[in-house]
Amino acid sequence: MPSLKVTKTGNEIFAEAMRQINPDVVAAYPITPATEIVQIFSQFVADGLVKTEYIAVESEHSAMSACIGASAAGARTMTGTSAQGLALMWEMLYISAGLRLPIIMAVVNRALSAPINIHCDHSDTMGARDSGWIQIYSENVQEAYDNLIQAVRIAEHPNVKLPVMVTTDGFILSHCLEVAEILDDKEVQTFVGTPPKRQTILDFDNPITLGALDLQDYYFEHRRQIAEAMANSIKIINDIADEYAKLTGRKYEFFEKYCMEDAEYAIVLIGSTAGTAKDVVDKLRSQGKKVGLLKIRVFRPFDYMKVKQALENVKVIGVMDRADGLNSYCGPLYSEICTCLYESEKKPVLTNFIYGLGGREVKEQDIEAVFNDLFRVGKEGKTITTKYIGVR
């Protein structure tokens, strides 16, 4: 297959993927650093390059509400947002998942106020982790593209029918140019295909009442079905990744193992910092140190069993959270990794690091310092309390 190489920012590649997906409806509202996605896309609409009807709504709450109406009517529906915009959508995130609507959203990770800040951390999407949305995080521009294309198939799969958010790190990915390989339009169209049939509010022969009042007698069952769909999606996400790998040669799993085969010391993290961490792993490996990296790509659902298998032979693990749990103990990723390893008899020593809030830069020496902490913990055999990297 001839590959097409492009140089694009994270926002540009999201917009490009959206053009190729060619959804029926996009409803969105501007917010830094995600604005460009829908700005570029609305130009595609204005130039007639897509069939999409674009709704320039008056808020993110209405963006998600309009997406819900459009998706309920059977339209392939997309949007994009960031931070406060995602927070304003909160109520509708739970409702879109609860109504089982396959909406696709590009999210550019940005710190939540207050204090107001426009730069990267994961506090926005981490707060939405229990909303019923599938969450796929990207390390780089290439992954952002590949994740968004696959998201369409995942969301619409009859065994899933859940909304999917694909994220990039604000500014670090959204505004930086990288070289990526993209498919041609026809290949994307063939891959995403026609949405599978589902019940809609435009079917007048079989009228449905969507969003009915569920009381003590049904609410629990319907919530249980969402949990079931989320569990089902693990297999679907892997199947679609296999299919995508056949098309592109790029194979994605729930997480990426980097030098993990014989690693005794490992870092677990999410997003663009994986790139920096890989360089540090290479450097330390060249010094003969048995270090590795586990980069989480799919955070919801979380593949606990596989993550457990991937980590249980490591001696010391440093979990790096780009969001704080504000729970007096740890960040959200750390909680998940603890849950995975509780079932393991080997129980590696775990330590938690909070880093990069509000776009605070993370350099190679910071990652190296984390590994040095892990070596020390390994030597002393006991963990240290959650460490805030680079905080004055």
Place this chain on the structure above:
Amino acid sequence: MPSIKELAKRKEKFVSGHRLCPGCGAGVVARLVMLAIDKPVVVGCATGCLEVSSTIFPYSSWDTPFIHSAFENAAATISGAETAYRALKKQGKIDKDVVFVAFGGDGGTYDIGLQSLSGAAERGHKMLYVCYNNQAYMNTGIQRSSATPKGASTTTSPAGKVIPGKIQFSKDIMGIMVAHNIPYVAQTVPGRWNDIVNKVERAINTDGFSFINVLSPCRLGWPHKPELAMEITRLAVETCFWPLYEVIEGKYKLNYKPKEKKPIIEWLKIQGRFAHLLKPGNEQIIEEIQKEVDRRWEELLKKCESS
């Protein structure tokens, strides 16, 4: 406009079995609006009495596609559905001529839903928004909204020893909607079935966004005798508290002028929420209400004359 016989023969899209109170206006409003629409119709509803009483799973009173998502966003939700319809129609995936209607109570319209309503109106979606206006948050137990009239006692503007019910006059939602320069804005009551049916018919045949404000009595919140529900809305018209009028492409048109304008006290005295106003010492408040009713009525007459 169909005769009442013709209407009676139409297939009901809002059917019996719902759990609205006896004497509630919302059920009558929903039924009349749905009867007036003789086309495939998608209904959206804000959280509120009408929604919780008509869609208790696994039952539904809606024999037509229906969506409820949240409280403050019926207009945005239906604007999305209407856009999807246009997208799919353009692609030849649907060939029907479909009507889109959103229902919201006064809380979901005047207060929490105002932004979403304004956005959808400004964007000009082809949809009808019906406010079934019972003048308070009745579903949560009679709390004041910006549609609650002055003097009314509600659970959050109770008549007390020093405060005699709600202090403020109601918000002028009609003026707000007219200011959006949408093609059709109207005010009506369910007690005049021909007026409401006529207006709904006009609204759905308008190319763009339309808004209808319907006074909807609440037997628990106002409260009134259930059998007086329709009568009470007609009395609101006769006192000029709730004039029947429409604004077509910016032009005001009065649909009914009472031969003899009844004093507002006639309307107030049959509702429990105003009972405290009838006690000695509160004459001043009734005067103020009368003055405001007169002012708004005169202003409306002027607008109609100059249109």
